[in-house]
Amino acid sequence: MSQPTAPETLGSLTDETSVDPNSTSAKEIAGKSPMQIAAGRLLKDKIAMACAFVILFFVLIAVFAGVISKLFGVSTDTVLASQYLDVLNGGMPKPEYGPPNGGFTMDHPFGIAPRTADDNLAYWLYGARTSLMIAGGATLFASVVGIVVGLLAGFLGGVVDKVLSFFVDTFLTVPFILAALTIAPILNERFNSSDNYPMIQKVSLVAVLAMFGWMGMARLIRGEVLSLREREFVHAARVLGMPTRRILFKELMPNLAAPIIISISLMLPAFVAAEAGLAFLGIGVTDGASWGRTISFAVTYFEQYPLYLWEPLIGVVLLVLSLNLLGDAIRDALDPKTRR
Amino acid sequence: MFAYLVKRLISGALVVTLVSIAIFLLFWFGPSSPAQTICDRETSNRCGDRIEIYEKTLGYNNPVHEEYLKWAKGVFVGRDIQIASTTYECDAPCLGVSYLTKQSVSEELASRLPATISVAVGGAFLYLLFGIPIGVAAARRRGTVADKALVSSFLFLSSIPYYLFALLTWLYLTVLWEAPFVSDTGYFPITENPAKWFGGMFLAWVALGIFGCTQYTRYTRGAMVEALSEDYIRTARAKGLREGTVVYKHGLRAALVPVVTIFGIDFGILLAGTIFTERIFDIDGIGFWSLQAVQQKDLPVVAATALFSAVLLIISNLIVDVIYSVLDPRVRLS
Numbered sequence: 001m002s003q004p005t006a007p008e009t010l011g012s013l014t015d016e017t018s019v020d021p022n023s024t025s026a027k028e029i030a031g032k033s034p035m036q037i038a039a040g041r042l043l044k045d046k047i048a049m050a051c052a053f054v055i056l057f058f059v060l061i062a063v064f065a066g067v068i069s070k071l072f073g074v075s076t077d078t079v080l081a082s083q084y085l086d087v088l089n090g091g092m093p094k095p096e097y098g099p100p101n102g103g104f105t106m107d108h109p110f111g112i113a114p115r116t117a118d119d120n121l122a123y124w125l126y127g128a129r130t131s132l133m134i135a136g137g138a139t140l141f142a143s144v145v146g147i148v149v150g151l152l153a154g155f156l157g158g159v160v161d162k163v164l165s166f167f168v169d170t171f172l173t174v175p176f177i178l179a180a181l182t183i184a185p186i187l188n189e190r191f192n193s194s195d196n197y198p199m200i201q202k203v204s205l206v207a208v209l210a211m212f213g214w215m216g217m218a219r220l221i222r223g224e225v226l227s228l229r230e231r232e233f234v235h236a237a238r239v240l241g242m243p244t245r246r247i248l249f250k251e252l253m254p255n256l257a258a259p260i261i262i263s264i265s266l267m268l269p270a271f272v273a274a275e276a277g278l279a280f281l282g283i284g285v286t287d288g289a290s291w292g293r294t295i296s297f298a299v300t301y302f303e304q305y306p307l308y309l310w311e312p313l314i315g316v317v318l319l320v321l322s323l324n325l326l327g328d329a330i331r332d333a334l335d336p337k338t339r340r
Numbered sequence: 341m342f343a344y345l346v347k348r349l350i351s352g353a354l355v356v357t358l359v360s361i362a363i364f365l366l367f368w369f370g371p372s373s374p375a376q377t378i379c380d381r382e383t384s385n386r387c388g389d390r391i392e393i394y395e396k397t398l399g400y401n402n403p404v405h406e407e408y409l410k411w412a413k414g415v416f417v418g419r420d421i422q423i424a425s426t427t428y429e430c431d432a433p434c435l436g437v438s439y440l441t442k443q444s445v446s447e448e449l450a451s452r453l454p455a456t457i458s459v460a461v462g463g464a465f466l467y468l469l470f471g472i473p474i475g476v477a478a479a480r481r482r483g484t485v486a487d488k489a490l491v492s493s494f495l496f497l498s499s500i501p502y503y504l505f506a507l508l509t510w511l512y513l514t515v516l517w518e519a520p521f522v523s524d525t526g527y528f529p530i531t532e533n534p535a536k537w538f539g540g541m542f543l544a545w546v547a548l549g550i551f552g553c554t555q556y557t558r559y560t561r562g563a564m565v566e567a568l569s570e571d572y573i574r575t576a577r578a579k580g581l582r583e584g585t586v587v588y589k590h591g592l593r594a595a596l597v598p599v600v601t602i603f604g605i606d607f608g609i610l611l612a613g614t615i616f617t618e619r620i621f622d623i624d625g626i627g628f629w630s631l632q633a634v635q636q637k638d639l640p641v642v643a644a645t646a647l648f649s650a651v652l653l654i655i656s657n658l659i660v661d662v663i664y665s666v667l668d669p670r671v672r673l674s
Contacts, residue, residue: 170355173653177615178646181634186366273501280503281619281631295507302511309511317500324499 034336035257041333048329051322058319062132065125072109074119076126076289081117091115092304100305110311113294114301124311126289131319134202134285135271138209139264146214147260150221151248155229165222168215176212180278183208198288205284209271217263224259228252258334265327269320276316291316341665348661352654359650361408363643368404375400377637378423378439397422411436435647436640440633445644449626455527456625458541459548459617460610466549467606471556472599476592478557479564491561498554503616506547510620513543525621544621548614552606559602563595570594597668601660608656612649 032040042048061068069075078084086094086101091114095102098111110120153164228234229252237247278284279292286293291312298309375394379387382394398421399407413419418432428437428444435445474490481487497505513519522543530537567573568591576586613627622628626645633641 170358173355173650173657174359174646175609175612175649175653178612178630178649181615181630182363182366182642182646269499277501277503277616281615283631283634295504299507299511302515313504313508317504320501321496321499325495328495328499 034334038258038330038333042329045329045333048326048333051326051329054318054322055326058128058315059132061125062129065129069122069125072121074108074122076118076122078117078119081115084112084117085115090304092301093117099307111305111307113297113308114305120294120308120311123289123294124291124315127291127294127312128315128319130202130285130288130290131272131275131316134205134209134275135268137206138213138271139267141206141210142213142267143217143260143264145210146217146263147221147256149214149218151225151252151256153218154222154225155244155248155252157226161222164218168218171212171215174212176274177277179212180208180274181281181283183211198285201285201287205275205278209274213267213271216266217260220259220263221256224256225252228255262327262331262334265323265330269323269327272316272323273320276312345658345662348658352658355654356647356651360412360643360647363646364408364411365404367639367643368400368407377639381439382423394423435644438633438638438641440636440638440641445640448629448641449644449648452624452626452629454529455623456611456613456618456627458527458530458537459544459614459623459625460607462541462545463548463552463610463614463617464603464607466545467552467556468603470549470553472560472592472596474553475557475560476564476587476595478561479568479595480587482561482565490557494554494557497551498558502551503620505551506544506617506620509543509547525623527623527625541623544617544623547621548610548617555602556599559599560595563598564591567591567595597664600667601664604656604660604663605653608653611656612652613645 084093084097086092089101092101093099093112093114096105097117098105098108100111108119108121110124112119113123149164149168153161153168234247234251237251242251275284276290276292276295279286279290280296282296284290284292294312295309295316298305298312302309375391375398376387378398379391379394383390387394395401399410410419414430414432414434414436416432418430418434421428421430421434421437423437423442426442428442430437430444431446433446435449437443438445438448441448478487478490510525513522514525521539524536524540525543526540528536528540568587573586573590576590577583581590613625613630615627615631617623618625618628619631626648630642630645632638633645
């Protein structure tokens with residue numbers, strides 16, 4: 001991959017119009033790296049671009065959740081909940097504060113929650129932040145662990161490989177949800193008297209997700225390194241006396257970009273779904289805004305107040321769906337064997 | 341083959357031991373004293389100094405390795421467990437006594453197994469029933485509009501988180517529309533009322549089956565496309581075999597090998613307890629039980645369910661590898 005390849009062979013992979021080799025303009029064809037070719041393919045993929053916009057939308061919401069909620073004049077702090085609620089009607093919001101009994105109000109564009117009178121829009125915005133923060137953090141940690149383990153196992157081989165592969169296999173035999181089920185409450189309880197409990201809960205969730213999410217990456221990287229380390233350019237580097245660290249980072253790493261991107265594209269949607277799923281089960285984020293948590297509250301009120309459930313549900317589905325579809329398009333774009 | 345089996349069984353046993361040690365340590369070095377919950381419960385939240393009695397009788401004052409060995413011995417020969425002033429008998433395989441019900445955990449596990457097995461068998465059956473024929477049909481019509489529509493709609497469906505799909509199915513069909521036949525989901529023993537059992541399980545099966553079959557369709561289609569382009573398929577066609585025989589006897593047989601592998605592992609996962617399915621459809625199986633145990637801090641139950649699912653996954657992995665070598669003579673186990 002890293003050897004210089006003649007531009008002509010790369011030219012046939014792209015959709016550029018072929019140029020007569022005898023004409024003078026032929027010299028202007030620049031060689032493209034495989035990454036550039038993939039990026040070019042991706043930019044032409046309409047579904048992938050639509051998904052990228054949706055993801056960008058959610059990222060902006062997550063980053064500017066505070067600003068946007070101020071703009072709408074809503075907040076996650078509810079003062080004197082009972083003034084908004086119709087106590088005789090099972091704690092449903094009073095008609096003047098929006099659905100399900102009233103119409104749309106600008107004060108609470110998404111309505112307010114039954115029983116707690118929390119503003120749905122504010123919780124939705126901060127839910128996006130929670131979701132992306134936890135998924136992003138878990139992806140980062142899982143990737144670092146996966147890359148390091150995969151590189152070491154593949155490159156060093158021998159006993160190191162055996163031991164690391166054993167750990168990968170062992171972690172794979174523990175079902176993720178059960179592991180999270182067991183560990184998350186233990187971590188939570190340790191800190192539940194602490195002042196910044198919500199923050200610690202999120203950090204521990206990231207740790208649990210990363211702990212059971214790195215194996216796929218490690219396997220993929222190990223396999224790739226196993227074949228790469230027998231290639232001529234690695235042998236050449238070793239003969240030239242390059243230190244192992246430089247071989248790893250300068251020779252191997254650039255060739256691992258594709259598997260790394262592919263693993264990340266698989267991890268992100270899985271972590272977003274897992275975060276919401278755990279919160280739905282009542283063992284993820286239990287203090288603070290999370291889409292999954294709102295969904296689990298909303299199930300009871302679904303018959304009278306379906307909108308309350310649909311708002312966070314659409315958030316999760318849209319985000320996971322577009323992350324998955326974009327990931328799929330990226331994998332296709334990176335695969336030179338894809339027919340188009 | 342025999343040597344391979346022995347090797348795999350030994351490494352499987354090693355993993356199970358490691359997992360059980362990890363779970364044991366997790367609770368041992370967990371945050372609050374493991375005895376706190378049961379002490380609070382038995383003294384109606386006036387535990388105070390009495391925690392020491394509980395810690396002593398439950399063995400939390402002894403060295404951790406001694407207690408682990410005691411626990412491990414109990415799994416094979418059973419033991420007596422003393423909680424405060426009461427002693428509970430726990431027969432082998434003893435996985436402890438539930439802090440909540442004071443019943444033997446392994447007996448309770450066995451009593452919840454039929455519900456989980458019902459979900460798993462029905463769901464897994466629908467995986468194959470929907471997945472394989474649709475995959476074969478798509479492969480035979482490769483490149484047509486129908487094929488493309490199917491592939492992209494299944495990609496769309498499988499990109500949605502499963503539990504939301506199941507939740508919406510349940511909310512609309514059972515809660516909102518009260519559709520006949522599925523209006524009461526849950527587990528009812530098959531021996532008492534088979535029709536009720538079927539009705540209670542039906543929606544869970546369908547939700548699992550529709551969602552899970554997308555994966556099987558994808559694998560079957562991929563393997564089938566490959567198999568149908570092989571030389572022996574051309575030979576079979578050339579010697580005048582009927583198209584059905586060519587596709588199902590010559591093609592599908594070769595294409596099923598990778599499908600069997602995924603199926604074995606998926607079935608193991610289903611048997612280990614489908615937490616979301618059981619929680620959403622109110623099925624009182626192992627997954628639901630472990631979730632309740634976590635919420636009520638019933639530590640022996642949490643440990644037992646985690647261990648149970650790890651063992652199931654290891655066994656299903658082993659079975660899959662053996663079946664794989666039987667189905668595909670090119671694969672040699674060593």
